[in-house]
Amino acid sequence: MARTKEQILDLIQAAGVVGAGGAGFPTHVKLNSSPEYVIANCAECEPLIRSDKYLMEMHAEEIVDGMRAALEATGARYGVLAVKEKNHAAVDALERACADDPQINVHLLENYYPAGDEQQIIYEVTGRVIPVGQLPISVGCVVINAQTLRHVAQAVRGVPVTSRNVTVCGEVASPVTLEVPIGTAVDYLIELAGGSLLADPAVIIGGPLMGRVTFDIAHEFVTKTTNGVIVLPKDHPLIDKKNSDFDRQYRIARSACCQCNYCTLICPRSHLGLGVQPHKIMQALTLNRAEVLTDGLSALGCCNCGLCTYVGCNMGLTPNRFIYAVRADLLKKKVKTDKQPAPVNKMRDLVKAPTHRVIQRTGIAAYDVDVPFLSDHRPPAAVRIMLRQHIGAACVPTVARDDRVTCGQCIGAPPEGALGARVHASISGTVIAVTEDHIDIMDI
Ligand code: SF4
Ligand code: SF4
Numbered sequence: 149m150a151r152t153k154e155q156i157l158d159l160i161q162a163a164g165v166v167g168a169g170g171a172g173f174p175t176h177v178k179l180n181s182s183p184e185y186v187i188a189n190c191a192e193c194e195p196l197i198r199s200d201k202y203l204m205e206m207h208a209e210e211i212v213d214g215m216r217a218a219l220e221a222t223g224a225r226y227g228v229l230a231v232k233e234k235n236h237a238a239v240d241a242l243e244r245a246c247a248d249d250p251q252i253n254v255h256l257l258e259n260y261y262p263a264g265d266e267q268q269i270i271y272e273v274t275g276r277v278i279p280v281g282q283l284p285i286s287v288g289c290v291v292i293n294a295q296t297l298r299h300v301a302q303a304v305r306g307v308p309v310t311s312r313n314v315t316v317c318g319e320v321a322s323p324v325t326l327e328v329p330i331g332t333a334v335d336y337l338i339e340l341a342g343g344s345l346l347a348d349p350a351v352i353i354g355g356p357l358m359g360r361v362t363f364d365i366a367h368e369f370v371t372k373t374t375n376g377v378i379v380l381p382k383d384h385p386l387i388d389k390k391n392s393d394f395d396r397q398y399r400i401a402r403s404a405c406c407q408c409n410y411c412t413l414i415c416p417r418s419h420l421g422l423g424v425q426p427h428k429i430m431q432a433l434t435l436n437r438a439e440v441l442t443d444g445l446s447a448l449g450c451c452n453c454g455l456c457t458y459v460g461c462n463m464g465l466t467p468n469r470f471i472y473a474v475r476a477d478l479l480k481k482k483v484k485t486d487k488q489p490a491p492v493n494k495m496r497d498l499v500k501a502p503t504h505r506v507i508q509r510t511g512i513a514a515y516d517v518d519v520p521f522l523s524d525h526r527p528p529a530a531v532r533i534m535l536r537q538h539i540g541a542a543c544v545p546t547v548a549r550d551d552r553v554t555c556g557q558c559i560g561a562p563p564e565g566a567l568g569a570r571v572h573a574s575i576s577g578t579v580i581a582v583t584e585d586h587i588d589i590m591d592i
Contacts, residue, residue: 163303169293172538184288191264194355204238214297329574331531334368411456421490422449540567
């Protein structure tokens with residue numbers, strides 16, 4: 149029986165589905181639109197992370213089911229599964245899963261970074277570029293991550309989001325990818341990967357380039373958007389660049405930026421005609437010369453992919469941190485631009501950053517190893533469900549301490565009318581703590 153748009157969106161909302169590959173935008177809101185294309189982001193562009201690779205190999209049917217539900221909800225004409233050609237098994241599985249559906253096709257991507265950036269993937273599939281400050285729907289597209297599509301498929305069967313794939317790698321004894329309950333402790337994940345090889349490591353939550361650094365592993369838990377946990381030495385260059393004192397970086401940049409322009413020459417958003425010029429931002433900031441900015445709003449087009457810093461700059465500077473700070477300031481002031489994109493660089497294909505080069509330049513080649521999928525592992529005895537795992541308002545708990553809960557039960561919901569996504573118990577057990585920002589459940 150055909151379902152209405154509202155019925156599908158209600159099921160997705162009830163299941164608490166959010167963008168699992170990005171900042172966690174609520175999916176029922178994203179799909180409440182009328183695009184021409186729904187594009188599945190199966191690129192998994194960050195090095196070392198293999199979460200979506202296994203998801204595609206093992207659950208391609210569900211990803212395609214999720215795509216069908218998204219097409220049904222939005223009325224979109226085309227469903228495109230954009231996946232890197234190098235992931236042969238994943239490509240085969242997706243092609244098999246959509247073989248009988250004329251509305252859904254597989255689009256092959258090269259192995260470059262950041263192939264999974266929304267702007268890049270939309271350009272690769274449709275040849276369109278989103279004007280700075282606008283959403284993909286402005287060019288007739290909606291982009292949904294592979295893990296999110298699996299959650300959508302489960303949601304329309306009445307199954308809420310309670311688990312996701314995570315890759316655990318770096319300085320661990322046995323790097324693995326595994327499906328774990330939302331709320332699993334990161335130190336437990338590291339234990340499942342054979343334990344840390346370092347006594348006092350730093351950890352990147354997410355991919356090596358766009359992930360965030362933490363030294364407080366005991367207080368980190370898997371959320372709906374956690375795709376990777378990378379254990380590194382505290383003095384690893386990646387950690388230093390991500391974490392070093394901003395004022396110190398600024399002082400160094402003032403004397404060391406030679407305006408070589410390499411940061412802009414490698415910027416993938418610049419090549420799409422979005423006017424992003426990190427070298428100009430560096431010049432303006434470090435020399436206090438605002439007038440050198442040919443377009444003062446150019447920072448708005450930055451996606452913080454980090455290529456300018458980790459691959460472009462030979463002086464060890466961090467232009468991505470400066471341009472992102474400028475961008476954050478512009479967004480805070482609600483500055484907007486109506487500038488249309490310039491023509492795409494004709495040489496774009498030649499200047500893409502191959503992933504192997506990114507791996508070499510970031511000093512993570514030693515960690516680029518086979519990461520098997522671990523299907524047989526002990527579930528955690530306790531989980532911590534964060535009340536904000538999404539863009540929008542934090543959830544309000546709907547359970548109290550000592551309540552018994554079952555896996556899949558809704559335990560928190562956004563305030564009435566607010567943007568957000570529900571959260572659910574990811575294991576059965578007893579609620580042992582409820583705070584303003586989380587709910588702890590123990591298997592007792
Ligand atoms: S690549 Fe580095 S040194 Fe060159 S302009 Fe950019 S920030 Fe300055
Ligand atoms: S982080 Fe750097 S390379 Fe990436 S989009 Fe921003 S300016 Fe360009």
